Amino acid sequence: VVSPKIAPSMLSSDFANLAAEAKRMVDLGADWLHMDIMDGHFVPNLTIGAPVIESLRKHTNAYLDCHLMVTNPMDYVEQMGKAGASGFTFHVEVAKENWQELVSKIKSTGMRPGVALRPGTPVEEVYPLVEGETPVEMVLVMTVEPGFGGQKFMPSMMDKVRALRQKYPTLDIEVDGGLGPSTIEVAAAAGANCIVAGSSVFGAPEPGEVISLLRTSVEK
Ligand code: DX5
Numbered sequence: 001v002v003s004p005k006i007a008p009s010m011l012s013s014d015f016a017n018l019a020a021e022a023k024r025m026v027d028l029g030a031d032w033l034h035m036d037i038m039d040g041h042f043v044p045n046l047t048i049g050a051p052v053i054e055s056l057r058k059h060t061n062a063y064l065d066c067h068l069m070v071t072n073p074m075d076y077v078e079q080m081g082k083a084g085a086s087g088f089t090f091h092v093e094v095a096k097e098n099w100q101e102l103v104s105k106i107k108s109t110g111m112r113p114g115v116a117l118r119p120g121t122p123v124e125e126v127y128p129l130v131e132g133e134t135p136v137e138m139v140l141v142m143t144v145e146p147g148f149g150g151q152k153f154m155p156s157m158m159d160k161v162r163a164l165r166q167k168y169p170t171l172d173i174e175v176d177g178g179l180g181p182s183t184i185e186v187a188a189a190a191g192a193n194c195i196v197a198g199s200s201v202f203g204a205p206e207p208g209e210v211i212s213l214l215r216t217s218v219e220k
């Protein structure tokens with residue numbers, strides 16, 4: 001199996017105490033910290049951008065798994081790289097023509113490229129990006145409509161995860177939206193290994209227990 005990466009979504013954290021929240025998650029066993037960047041245009045919500053990543057980077061050396069829900073991802077590459085982002089995952093819906101240039105720029109800026117797809121986007125659309133000569137290194141399958149935490153997991157998205165896992169045995173496949181103790185089993189069985197979890201982790205009385213449960217499910 002591909003190694004599990006448990007990524008608490010900091011969207012559910014207390015943004016006013018981001019550094020402390022990040023440290024708390026790392027201390028509780030998080031592998032990655034999932035950072036949701038939104039522009040109020042690609043999705044009807046607005047969160048954080050490069051300046052916050054830059055500030056947070058001064059307080060942690062954790063892998064910052066940045067998910068860009070923005071209409072013009074190219075405009076964010078340089079600033080995100082400089083700010084200290086580790087992974088840069090853009091949406092395939094807005095990178096139809098220039099994805100090769102985008103992936104090259106992400107890599108040359110020192111970040112790990114990933115591609116995300118909305119629930120309505122067919123999985124076939126990301127195949128060329130995984131198979132290209134400058135391939136993405138992760139596919140993020142959205143299991144809710146992007147924009148907000150706390151929504152209900154869409155099990156029908158598991159067909160995409162299964163198709164990807166069958167084609168690409170060693171690819172990092174991330175699921176994002178509605179993941180928690182009651183949905184992790186289906187996601188792990190389908191082949192997801194990178195697990196984003198916001199409200200299920202931050203809303204739990206013992207977030208560390210949820211993180212280890214998620215990890216155990218992926219490992220078995
Ligand atoms: C939604 C974001 C998610 C969100 C997940 O647009 O991409 O990362 O934080 O939150 P939960 O785990 O609560 O569904």
Ligand code: ZN
Pocket residue numbers: 009034035036067176196
């Ligand atoms: Zn996300």
